[in-house]
Amino acid sequence: MKTVAIVGVGLIGGSFGLALRKAGFTGELLGVSSGPALEAGLQSGAISSRATLEDAAGTADLIYLSQPVDRILQTLETLGPLTRPECLVTDAGSTKVAIVQKASEYLPPGVFLGGHPIAGKEQRGVQAADPDLFRNRVYVLTPIDPQTQLSGEFRHWLSRIGSNVIQMSPSEHDATVAFTSHLPQLISTALAVTLAKRNQASLAEVFGSGLLDMTRLALSPPDLWLSILATNQAGIMAATGAFLDSFTELRESILTGDPAHLFEAAAQFAGKLRNPASTKQGDGFANSL
């Protein structure tokens, strides 16, 4: 793996370039992105030179797609006729079924490896890129075919930049993040919408740190989320439906005076999230419900 092309030099792509450098990668880091992003990426060392997608496809061993989901889908179509069968294409998109499907339609077989680093921060853009963004973070891979030398090399670099690689199928990935990422986002947004609609001055005066925690995700940029939501409708319907059931059960338990067991199960699960060593399948979260 001598030449890497980063398509979309933003927070994730820029961090990937910086992380590779910090881990000892000495090859070429081509950047395919907008003019200002390339300029900032060159300055920070996240990329070593500019390229067009055509040039990148002609020379890169690894093509790393770190754009929003809708842009990744478009890039895969464009890459189709340009991609050499001996390269590896991977992505960092937040949903996987639609992207893996699109790649199977447009790219040569054995070339594509779906990925999703569970990492990020509130700031966007290559200016916020961080060589340690992936350190001690889960990096999901959704392998379909590729057991090539290049895919082995890529996994090796993921370890060297500190990621904890987990394998799951695209559909398992999307079903999981519907609960752990998309549902929390939608809840935060709906909470902020509820208070906004109320349009009452005291709501913005009489509040504590809890409301700030619960509305932080509501600050997320809508444009990134629209294509995530559009490509995981089934998973999101399942997760939001399950949440509506739990929320309604909790709401009714207040009227009957018996919410204690739900509070205890919730506190237990929230505690386990923060103590992953003791979290494994079948450890009885659901037993107490």
Next chain:
Amino acid sequence: MKTVAIVGVGLIGGSFGLALRKAGFTGELLGVSSGPALEAGLQSGAISSRATLEDAAGTADLIYLSQPVDRILQTLETLGPLTRPECLVTDAGSTKVAIVQKASEYLPPGVFLGGHPIAGKEQRGVQAADPDLFRNRVYVLTPIDPQTQLSGEFRHWLSRIGSNVIQMSPSEHDATVAFTSHLPQLISTALAVTLAKRNQASLAEVFGSGLLDMTRLALSPPDLWLSILATNQAGIMAATGAFLDSFTELRESILTGDPAHLFEAAAQFAGKLRNPASTKQGDGFANSL
């Protein structure tokens, strides 16, 4: 105001004692609480001596009830026959209608002033007490009758410990915190319950900081919350009903592909919460919905 009795020497009561001292209060700080809490309070200087509730009622100018809501309700009944008409009784309970009602039944007229400091932290107990806990925080007072010299003195001390005093009626307070405090708590608990019920190992592996934010409140101690919920059922039904409407609207907008306007309204409101200078009634949050 020479003698203050703090009934319930925990995080809030202990912080109130430390804050008074830091602000220059030189009188007696009586503590009425469990043995270990009194011991810790004496060591940290949050109180200056132990007392029974009877002794405190007989000598204190200000009686500060900083217990959980259900305990405050019990203490008001006990205080009834003990309270001298020339003292001021106030509380720090998280709901106000039930407490103000109980005080009006059991205490002499003009003695009680309901209060709620919008301050706290994750740790409990006087060991976590902090003289700056109330600094730059809202402190709601729900005055019914008392325009006494003592109530004026108490307000003066609230200013000196750095609180931002806001007045509202008990019912307005409870309706407001139903949206800004009780609703976020219930949402966080219901989210954690949803994931706990799913009982799937990958849910505790593939998640980022967003899920941690959204489940922090779910760690709250159930015992504190049960009496809060029980004393604000009407407010909570209104707030949870409004949230169910917003969440359902957002969920359906994903199927129709048009959640952008809800994301934008939510981001706008969440931004205003963090920039209170620009937040005032009728500034048009609801207009964009």
